[in-house]
Amino acid sequence: MSHNVKTTRQQMIVLLSENDMSARDLSQAMGIREKEVYEHLPHIGLSLAAQRKKVIVLPSSCLACGYVFKDRRRFTRPSRCPRCKKSHLREPLYRVCEQ
Secondary structure, eight states: OOSOOOOHHHHHHHHHHHSOBOHHHHHHHHTSOHHHHHHHHHHHHHHHHTTTEEEEEEOOEETTTOOBOTTOOOSSOOSSOTTTOOOOEEOOEEEEEEO
């Protein structure tokens, strides 16, 4: 048995250190549900703080009116635009980088 098997969160950190990815991208790359990705992201943020790294969120935006969810603190995808009420949104992207 190999001792260098990475946990789900460690694998996510590696992927996010290399690319900007959406929760959907991560779920497909790792073979887990999108909901699980959202459950792991806050924990990854906490564990990265000790390594002087952090999860950057490139905010979701409305494809209809251009509204950007720049003040949103949650990792999950918003359901609809507060300005025009449409639900045609670009997914937020996540990235791990140095603080």
